[in-house]
Amino acid sequence: MVSTTETARLLSGNEAMALGAYHAGVKVAAAYPGTPSTEILETLAGFGDTHAEWSTNEKVALEVALGAAYAGVRALASMKQVGLNVALDPFMAAAITGVKGGLVVISCDDPGIHSSQGEQDNRHLARLAKVPMLEPSDSQEAYDLMAVAFDLSERFDTPALLRSSTRISHSKSVVRIGHTRTVSDAPVHFQHDVHKYVMLPVNARLRRPLVEERLVRLAELAETFPFNKIFPGDSSLGIVTSGVAYQYAREVFPDASFLKLGMTFPLPQDLIRQFAAQVKRLIVIEELDPFLQESIRTMGLKVTGKEFIPRIGELNPGIVEAAARKAGLLPPAESPAVAATVANLPKRPPLLCPGCPHTGIFFVLSTIGQRHKILDAQGKSVKESKLVITGDIGCYTLGALPPLDAMDTTACMGASIGQALGMVKAGVASKVMAVIGDSTFLHSGITGLVNGVYNNGRLVLLILDNSTTAMTGHQDHPGTGVSAQGQTTRAVRLEDLVRGIGIADVKVVDAFDLKALRTAVRIALESDELSVIIVRGDCSVRVPRREGPRAIDAEKCNECGVCFMLGCPAILSNEGEAYIDSAVCVGKGCTVCQQLCPQQAIAEAAP
Amino acid sequence: MKLDLLITGVGGQGIVLASDIIGEAAMAAGYDTKKTDTLGMAQRGGSVVSHVRIGDKVWSPLIKEGDVDILAGFEKLEAVRWGSYLAPGGIAIVNSQSIPPPSVSRGLEHYPTDEEVVDILKQGIERVFLINGTAQAKALGDIRTLNMLMLGCIATFVPFVGVDTWKECICRHLPAKAHEINIKAFDLGQRETQNVCSR
Numbered sequence A: 001m002v003s004t005t006e007t008a009r010l011l012s013g014n015e016a017m018a019l020g021a022y023h024a025g026v027k028v029a030a031a032y033p034g035t036p037s038t039e040i041l042e043t044l045a046g047f048g049d050t051h052a053e054w055s056t057n058e059k060v061a062l063e064v065a066l067g068a069a070y071a072g073v074r075a076l077a078s079m080k081q082v083g084l085n086v087a088l089d090p091f092m093a094a095a096i097t098g099v100k101g102g103l104v105v106i107s108c109d110d111p112g113i114h115s116s117q118g119e120q121d122n123r124h125l126a127r128l129a130k131v132p133m134l135e136p137s138d139s140q141e142a143y144d145l146m147a148v149a150f151d152l153s154e155r156f157d158t159p160a161l162l163r164s165s166t167r168i169s170h171s172k173s174v175v176r177i178g179h180t181r182t183v184s185d186a187p188v189h190f191q192h193d194v195h196k197y198v199m200l201p202v203n204a205r206l207r208r209p210l211v212e213e214r215l216v217r218l219a220e221l222a223e224t225f226p227f228n229k230i231f232p233g234d235s236s237l238g239i240v241t242s243g244v245a246y247q248y249a250r251e252v253f254p255d256a257s258f259l260k261l262g263m264t265f266p267l268p269q270d271l272i273r274q275f276a277a278q279v280k281r282l283i284v285i286e287e288l289d290p291f292l293q294e295s296i297r298t299m300g301l302k303v304t305g306k307e308f309i310p311r312i313g314e315l316n317p318g319i320v321e322a323a324a325r326k327a328g329l330l331p332p333a334e335s336p337a338v339a340a341t342v343a344n345l346p347k348r349p350p351l352l353c354p355g356c357p358h359t360g361i362f363f364v365l366s367t368i369g370q371r372h373k374i375l376d377a378q379g380k381s382v383k384e385s386k387l388v389i390t391g392d393i394g395c396y397t398l399g400a401l402p403p404l405d406a407m408d409t410t411a412c413m414g415a416s417i418g419q420a421l422g423m424v425k426a427g428v429a430s431k432v433m434a435v436i437g438d439s440t441f442l443h444s445g446i447t448g449l450v451n452g453v454y455n456n457g458r459l460v461l462l463i464l465d466n467s468t469t470a471m472t473g474h475q476d477h478p479g480t481g482v483s484a485q486g487q488t489t490r491a492v493r494l495e496d497l498v499r500g501i502g503i504a505d506v507k508v509v510d511a512f513d514l515k516a517l518r519t520a521v522r523i524a525l526e527s528d529e530l531s532v533i534i535v536r537g538d539c540s541v542r543v544p545r546r547e548g549p550r551a552i553d554a555e556k557c558n559e560c561g562v563c564f565m566l567g568c569p570a571i572l573s574n575e576g577e578a579y580i581d582s583a584v585c586v587g588k589g590c591t592v593c594q595q596l597c598p599q600q601a602i603a604e605a606a607p
Numbered sequence B: 001m002k003l004d005l006l007i008t009g010v011g012g013q014g015i016v017l018a019s020d021i022i023g024e025a026a027m028a029a030g031y032d033t034k035k036t037d038t039l040g041m042a043q044r045g046g047s048v049v050s051h052v053r054i055g056d057k058v059w060s061p062l063i064k065e066g067d068v069d070i071l072a073g074f075e076k077l078e079a080v081r082w083g084s085y086l087a088p089g090g091i092a093i094v095n096s097q098s099i100p101p102p103s104v105s106r107g108l109e110h111y112p113t114d115e116e117v118v119d120i121l122k123q124g125i126e127r128v129f130l131i132n133g134t135a136q137a138k139a140l141g142d143i144r145t146l147n148m149l150m151l152g153c154i155a156t157f158v159p160f161v162g163v164d165t166w167k168e169c170i171c172r173h174l175p176a177k178a179h180e181i182n183i184k185a186f187d188l189g190q191r192e193t194q195n196v197c198s199r
C-alpha cells in the first residue's frame, strides 16, 4: 500500500496522482476501471477519509464527482481515454456550469493501444470543452500538478482536465512529497443558484460568455505558469514538447533548447513566440496528433514535427531518434544496430486462463452453425454463418480468437446488444446472439437491453457473469455487492434486474456444465422471444484453492485433438500426444475438457 | 553512471515485483531511477517486459533498443525475444524454464533449443548465463521464489547496491512469513552468478 507520509518514494504516475489528490484534500473520488487509469482509484480507496467508489460507468462517475463539487468539496473522476467518450456529456455540462469545490477529471490515454479498443488523443477534448488541461511528464509532476489542478478549478470555476498516458500512469519514478493532507474547513453546503446550475437555454446562454472570458484569463495565467518552462540550450534547435514525449526528447537531444509545457490548453502564446525567437529551427515532439504543432502553426510560426515524428502509436527514444535522423536533425546512424534474429520467434498472444468460466460457453458457441468450418485461414468467413454473435469488451473478447472463433463484433462497451438488435431489424437471415460480461452489462448494456424489450427484439443475450471485472484486474461492481473500499453493499442481482424490465425467458446456467450450456443455448435460439441466459461461474484467477487437477490417460486417448479446440493453456502437446499441465489446471472447479473428451480419457490425476 | 535493465518473462512469474525492488534499491543507493512495465492484455500467460533505468539522471522510462546492460529473462523464449535490445557489452541472465505458447503446444511452431537461445543472444554479446532457476526455486519449496532468485543473480552485476539494502527492499514487499524463504532464494541466486563469474 502507498504510504501517505514518507518524503521520497518511488511511485507510479497513477499512485502519485492519487496521493496528490489526497494531499490536496479530495473528499469524493469516483471512477470506472479502465487500463491504464485503474490504479488511481484503487490507491485512493486505500487511504480512507475520502469517499472513493467504483461507479457503474464513467458518465455516472463524473456526475457523482460533479455533484460533490457543486456541494463545495474537492472531487475527482478518473478514467481511461474512451471512458471520457462515455462521460463527455457531463464533462461538457460541467464545463458550462462550472463548479464550487475543485473538480479534476483524469483521462489516461493509451497511445499504442496496449489495452483499448482504439487510439485517440484526448487533448482535443480540453479544447472542445474549453477547460484547462495539465500534462505531467513524470510521477513528480503527476503528484504536484494534482494540487495545481484543484486550485485552478476553484479559481477559474471550471473542471480541470489532467491528461495522463499509459507511460506516465504505468512508470515509476522518484517523488519528493511536499505536503500532507489539508482539507478545506469550509462547511459542505450546496448554494442554490438557478442561473449557475440549471442549464435551461436562458441560463446556459448567460454562462456561455463566461466560458470564453475564463479561457482568456486562463491563457494569461499560462504565460507565467511555473510548469511551462524554457530550458535554454543550443539555439540551433528549439523543441516544444509535453508529457512523456518530453523525456524522450531530452534523451535524444541532450543539448537542444526546450520549451516544456505542463499546461497544454490554453497555450501560452507569448511564451511560445519568445521561445521561437530564441531558436533557429522550431520543432514539436508530441505523441499522437499534431495538437501543439497545429496550434503553433496557426499562430503564424514556422514549425515542423509530425512531418517526421509518427502520429500513430506510442513513441519511445528509439522512434524519436530514428525520426530525427530521417529529418536530418541528427547524423545518420554510424552502423546499423545488431539486430538479432528474433523476428520469427513464436508469438505469445493473450489467452483465456486455465479454468476460465468463459471457455465452455465459447466452445459451445463455436460448434453451433458450424462456425469454425466457415472461416478461411485469415479468419474471414467464406460462407454465411447460421449464427451471428455480436460481442463486447472484456476478457471474453478473447473468445473471438482461434481456436474458439466465436465472436463477430467488438466495438465499444455495451454495443453488443444494440448491434444485435440492429442486425435483426436489418433482416439478416441468421440467428443473432449478443454476448456481454457482467461488468460491461452493468456499465452500458442495460439501456441496450431495455431498448431491445421496447422495440421487440427477437434476440438472445448471454451475460457472462464471473462476478468481477476481470479484464482490468478484478474490481468489484454493482453485481458483487462489495464497494471499492471493501464495504458490503447491496448486490444487484442480474436475473432480478433482467426480469424487472419485462423479460420472461431468463435462465441461469453453470458456466462449467457443458451439457446445460448447450441445451440452454439451443432452446434460446429456437425461441421467438427475447431471451437472456446468465452464464455464471467464478473467475479462475480468484479461485483460492485448486484441487484435483485433471490428467489424460494416454491409453484411452486416440489423439482426436478435440480438447485442443478449447484453447485451454493447461492442455499441451508433446509430439501430438496431449497432456495436462497439473501445475496450472484448475481441476475440480472446471472439468470442461473431461466433459468434452469423446474417449473419456480425461479424469482426476492420480495423487 | 548508467545501468539499464530489462526484465522479461510471462505473466505470473513475479517480474513486476522484482523490478520494483531493483528500482527501490537503486533509489536507496542514492541514484535516480525510473521503471515501467508493459503487461499486454491477458491477466495470465501473456508476455511481460519491465524496463528499469538507473543513473545520475534518468529521462525516458523506456530503454532504447541496443542500450540494455542487463537482460534478465525469466523464461527462455521471452529472453531471446528481447535479444536485440542488448548493448554490445551487455549481460544476459536466462532462466532455463520454457513455457511454450499455444502455437508451440499445438505443434505449429518451433520453440528455440537452449543452443539456439544462447546462439541468438551471443550474436550481440559475450556473457550469457543460463540458470536453472525454476528447478532451484521448486527445490527450495516454493516456485514463486523464482523472482527473488533471479534478483539475486541480477544483484551480482549491480555493485553499487549493498546486500543489506537488497534484503531490506525485499522484506518491505513481502509478508513476514515469506521473508526467510525469499532471502534464501536471493542468496541462492547470488551464489549462482558469482560461481559462474569466478569460473
Ligand SMILES: Cc1ncc(C[n+]2csc(CCOP(=O)(O)OP(=O)(O)O)c2C)c(N)n1
Binding pocket: A032, A033, A034, A035, A080, A082, A083, A086, A116, A117, A393, A394, A395, A396, A413, A436, A437, A438, A439, A440, A441, A466, A468, A469, A470, A471, A472
Ligand atoms: C468506456 C470503457 N471503459 C472501460 C474500459 C476498460 N474495460 C475493458 S473491458 C472492461 C470490463 C470487463 O469486465 P466484464 O464485462 O465483467 O468482463 P470480464 O473481463 O470479467 O470477463 C473494462 C472495464 C473500456 N474498454 N471502455
